[in-house]
Amino acid sequence: MDVVETTSFPSQAGAYRPDQWPGPGAATKRQAAKRRNQQARKPMRLNPGDILLLTKEASIQFTKPMTFRVIGVVTDWITYDGWVWVDGYQLDKKGDAVERRRIFVQSAGLQVVTAAVGDGRIKRPQRR
Template structure:
């Protein structure tokens, strides 16, 4: 799963060991000009509080397989919530 600007992610230790306490993160950009390990990516975005407000801008290094999408962005700016199984 490659994240897109506008996606809202839940980051846990499955994404990176730095997230022993999960955080909610809104992606504003994917850093593509840096070389990384296969399956890892640098993301720019905002840590969100419980109300969904941005509280801290961050650049994070995460494992793609460990990302959990809470809300997926759609190309026209709308959001699409993942289907429940």
Template sequence: MRLNPGDVLLLTKKASIQFTKPMTFRVIGVVTDWITYDGWVWVDGYQLDKKGDAVEKRRVFVQAAGLRVLKAAIGDGRVKRTQRW
């Protein structure tokens, strides 16, 4: 899975055990210069509230296979809704 700035993800236990309560997360970027376990990635972004507003900047360590994309970013930085909340 390729993540792009502006993608909005739903992070659950499938992404990492730390997300026992699902979290909505807007991607800023992916850390590519750190060595990780196969299938795991460091992602920078913002935790979002129920209105979609950023409430905290975070770096999370997640399994790429467990990520669920709620909104995919369009190439020019706009966001296209791919799934209803």
């Protein structure tokens, strides 16, 4: 019968051997990484009128950066976690709408260039 020697350190996931113990500040690095991950998971609130800069971080289809004016967010469709369907207009260099599009993007990769003023609703003149 063979004898198997064991050590006093069980090989568990996440367990350290004494020569592998993290140095000072490792806990704060882990906490900072955890905070970054939580912030990346927070859904971005888009309002009608927001101007976005779409790059590869938003979706692989945007190899060339594109500016986009938000009309609305499609909330009726089920999507992957962190992805969202957005309706809006593709803008040219002058800021004029060129084409209406519905895009599928990662909310963590969206960059808001200009936020909409107010709540995004059109204010109608009051009748007297």
